[in-house]
C-alpha cells in the first residue's frame with residue numbers, strides 16, 4: 028500500500044484510466060470492465076482493476092487539480108510501476124466551434140500552475156502527450172466515426188477566477204481549445220519517469236456560450252471518451 032492508495036503490489040494493472048471524479052471510476056469499472064475488483068477506497072478515491080477485451084486494466088479517481096492528481100500519478104508510477112496513464116476528464120470549451128459533448132485529445136497543456144515553475148526555475152517546460160497514445164486514440168476515434176479535436180488545453184489552478192474572460196479570450200486567440208485542471212501534472216510526471224500519458228476530455232460546458240451538461244450527464248454519458256481511452260491504451 029502507498030500513502031494514498033490501499034492496493035497491494037500487483038493489484039494495479041500497468042495500464043490505467045484516470046478520471047477526476049471517483050464515481051466516474053466506479054461507473055467505468057461497472058460498465059466497461061469484466062472480472063472487476065475494487066483495490067482502493069482510501070479517501071473515497073475509488074480504484075478498480077478488471078479486464079477490457081481480455082486485457083488487464085485499472086481505473087483510478089484522481090480528485091481535482093494539479094496537487095491531487097500529482098499524488099495519485101506519483102504513487103501509481105513509483106509504487107505500482109504503472110506504464111500507460113490516460114486521463115478521462117471533463118473540460119470547458121473556449122473556442123466557438125468546440126461544442127458541449129465534443130471529445131478533445133490534449134496534445135499539450137498550457138498552465139498557470141506553480142508546479143513546473145518550482146521544478147524548472149525560469150524555463151517553460153512544455154507538457155506534451157505521448158505520441159503513440161495520441162495516435163492510437165485519434166485512430167480509434169476516427170474508426171468510430173467521431174469528430175475529435177486535437178490541440179492545446181489550459182490546465183488551470185482555479186475553477187473560479189476573477190476577470191477570467193480576458194484570459195480565456197487571449198488563450199482562445201492562441202488556439203487553446205478548452206480549460207481543465209490536471210493535464211499539465213500528468214504529462215510532466217509521466218515525462219519524468221519516461222511513462223506514456225494522454226488526456227482525453229469531454230466538453231462538459233462552454234465557457235463563452237454558457238451551455239452545460241448536468242452532473243448526472245457528466246458521470247454517465249461520456250461513453251465515447253471512455254471507449255476511445257480504453258481502446259487507445261490496449262492497442
Ligand SMILES: O=P(O)(O)O[C@H]1O[C@H](CO)[C@@H](O)[C@H]1O
Pocket residue numbers: 046047048090091092115116117118186206207208209
Ligand atoms: O471531470 P474531471 O476529470 O474532474 O475534470 C474537470 O472537472 C473538475 C472541475 O469541475 C476538474 O477536475 C477539471 O479538470
Ligand SMILES: O=c1cc[nH]c(=O)[nH]1
Pocket residue numbers: 117118119120186206207208231232234
Ligand atoms: O469549465 C470547466 C469545465 C470543466 N473543467 C474545468 O476545469 N473547467
